[in-house]
Amino acid sequence: MADSLSLLRCLALVGAAQLLAACASEAEEPVLPPATVRNLMLGKTIPASNVVFAAAAEPPASDQDWRQVGQSARTLAEAGLKLQLGAKGSGKDSWRRYAQAMADAALKVAKAVDKHDVDAVSAAGNQVFEACEGCHRSFYKKSETTG
Numbered sequence: 001m002a003d004s005l006s007l008l009r010c011l012a013l014v015g016a017a018q019l020l021a022a023c024a025s026e027a028e029e030p031v032l033p034p035a036t037v038r039n040l041m042l043g044k045t046i047p048a049s050n051v052v053f054a055a056a057a058e059p060p061a062s063d064q065d066w067r068q069v070g071q072s073a074r075t076l077a078e079a080g081l082k083l084q085l086g087a088k089g090s091g092k093d094s095w096r097r098y099a100q101a102m103a104d105a106a107l108k109v110a111k112a113v114d115k116h117d118v119d120a121v122s123a124a125g126n127q128v129f130e131a132c133e134g135c136h137r138s139f140y141k142k143s144e145t146t147g
């Protein structure tokens with residue numbers, strides 16, 4: 001009950017990035033040190049994906065905006081590769097798959113941006129989101145829980 005309630009509250013109250021952080025629950029053992037992951041999330045993944053998600057929701061208006069989205073997509077792809085470095089433990093294969101899926105989807109965004117293809121940006125943006133969500137569902141540890 002508590003879980004579905006808090007999920008509903010999350011859905012009602014927060015935006016995509018926060019939703020991912022706040023609602024994910026099941027966790028395996030850490031594949032990378034949490035501080036390393038947090039640095040990559042806060043330093044690259046989150047800001048770059050915010051730009052990508054914003055573009056997916058509302059198409060860039062100027063060439064400069066398009067360029068910024070392309071750059072963010074490439075930064076996000078790079079973060080997806082960096083997340084795979086040094087991964088270890090029993091969950092590492094599935095961890096790498098999510099990180100690679102994020103990188104692949106981000107590169108699709110970059111290609112769509114090169115063509116100024118709004119629909120493709122949006123579709124690839126959804127794939128990015130699925131990768132974030134998939135990884136968090138498996139690996140995001142809530143500090144209060146037993147794990």
Ligand code: HEC
Nearest residue numbers: 017021034037038041049095098099102131132135139140
């Ligand atoms: C390969 C796995 C993986 C992928 C892909 C991933 N994350 Fe994360 N993310 C994590 C883990 C693990 C944490 C928890 C780190 C910790 O222990 O604090 C986290 C934490 C976060 C946080 C909370 C940061 C904080 O401490 O305040 C946010 C927000 C977040 N991720 C957003 C995203 C978004 C947006 C994407 C996709 C664009 C994404 N993540 C993709 C694994 C991933």
